[in-house]
Amino acid sequence: MKKLLTLVLFMPSILAMGQNKEAVGTSPWGKTDEIGTLNMMSDASKLAILSKIKSGKTYDLSVEYFVGMPSFHALGDPAYQYWLTHTPRGTVVDNPNGLGNAMNEKVSYTGDAISMYTHMGTHIDALNHFGLNGKIWNGFSADEHLGDKGWKKTGAETIPAIIARGVMIDIPASKNSENLPANYRINAADLQEALRKQKISLQKGDVVLIRTGQAKHYEDAHKFLDQYPGINLDAVKWLIEDQQVMLLGADNLSFEAFPPERADNWVPVHTYLLAEKGVMFIEQMFLEELAKDKVYEFAFIASSLKLRGASAAPLRPIALPIFAK
Template sequence: MCVACYVDEAMKQKIIAYNAEFHEVTRSPYGRDDEIGMLNLIDAQSRSAIVSRADASKVFDLSVDHFVGMPGWFGAGDQPYQIWMTHTPAGEVVANTMGVSLEANMLVGYSGDSISMYTHCGTHIDTFNHFGYRGKIFNEFTEKEHLGSRAWDRCGAEKHPPIFARGVLLDVAALHGVSVLPPSHAIGEDDIKACLKRQDLALRPGDVVLLRTGQMTLWPDMAFVRNTPGLNRQGAEFLAKHGAIMIGADNLTLEQTPAAEPLNFFPVHTYLLAEAGIPILEMANLEELAAEGVHEFAFFGACIKLRGATGAPMRPVAMPLR
């Protein structure tokens, strides 16, 4: 039975009006087969330009480490990070999984482990098949044609190229004179413009834009996951229209939670991924960059090539510019 059958006429009209406002996937300007959107702006010339300006004497690691009990997006029942040993030196003496002599197991200390986690644990990217509208994702790929029993065959993490680009840190927490923004603070166009003015920066097409909310000052307390300050749709549109190729933040979801929209519980995700063709970086550790006042830098990052995945861990780094 259709969803409309469960709601009254007033709600039906609200849904119709809301869907008419936006909520349509975008066809890529880079062609019918494109799966990486704005990342197409990365080319040999842009890579060479930023690498030539990078000061490798200082490297900022923008990732968090993974550990049992870490904060993450688990509110929808997804798998928390787990790790367990599959081989231990003492265990091999007993189990002898390698089928060698006792003397060999006593000599060679063999340790091994396995992990299980949601692909959106820790510092990670969100790919275009993560969110869409009504059975479609970016570039009009459809669930009916491209979603198998295990994964999408379009727009997965394996399609993402390594990212070499100019990075810009917008320290919104510092703009407001606080270590961490208030819960559910919405970062819109005004905050972004004020940050750019305060930091004497201008956005350029091809930028990776990172927003500091100060949420990493709460890490790893579980307060990190609740009522996050973050980007709203207005702010996302402003950054997209200035040519950002990836947008990230130091919080759980990039965007403000809970959502201010009545029907779309992730309006920034759906806009950036399905409409703007801009991937997302979440849970970036921006504290060291902010502490040293580095607001413009060379950004380097590559995600794990998990075929068809809606997200994948990334270990991004930043280097100051010469």
């Protein structure tokens, strides 16, 4: 991972030649919009997908948080930390509540705390995460809307609960190989071929989840971070512009693959989705159980923490299988 990030961060400036003009998008939902394509949801669309649930089977699409979990520490971000603030024995010794030995020996007390980067584990990127030329989605500028306590616009607290049709696209299964090549860039043709084999069509407003198979290495940070596959610009443009999907997700570290496919942008997929198109996405998902059971279509339900001003928030997504009427 360190070698990869070094390559990304220190690309020779001589290569930084303009290719396609990039600029932040203006929202079709108005000048005050802070949630982009999540505006595609409505009470009617949510009810429509919920009414199709035919089973109580539930798939948890999130990973666990633990000390040593994969993280962006190579970029200088903090690793996940956990510590106990109260223990049963410590409460007896310290008597923090002033109630004495008898009470504290009878009533055990355990408390704990965590410290973490918001882009860890299963999380959703808010629209302020990446911008272009000093602005983020809908033209909000850092100079005007970024304070010492976070963004005043498009923070994670604005992200609504998400209920929509979900589709999982299983790339390894489509290619009959559980291990995609190192740094493999999933393209539109790959997505189309997988959907054909799964006999699934995308619909406007879908939540589309891309399985790379990387989640099976999640307990081993070195393997999870090492030259992982991801989606490319060609693929996301097909999903957003042609298929009009609402939200994206994947089971790898940062959705797109590295090193970057453009010389003038080290995260072209991130800026295209977040800054240009107002499309949020979910990273570090767990899609292995869906793949095992070949569940490709489902009701997708998720809600994130309301972290005011933050560029991301932990997300607990679930999938409930549906069957066409």
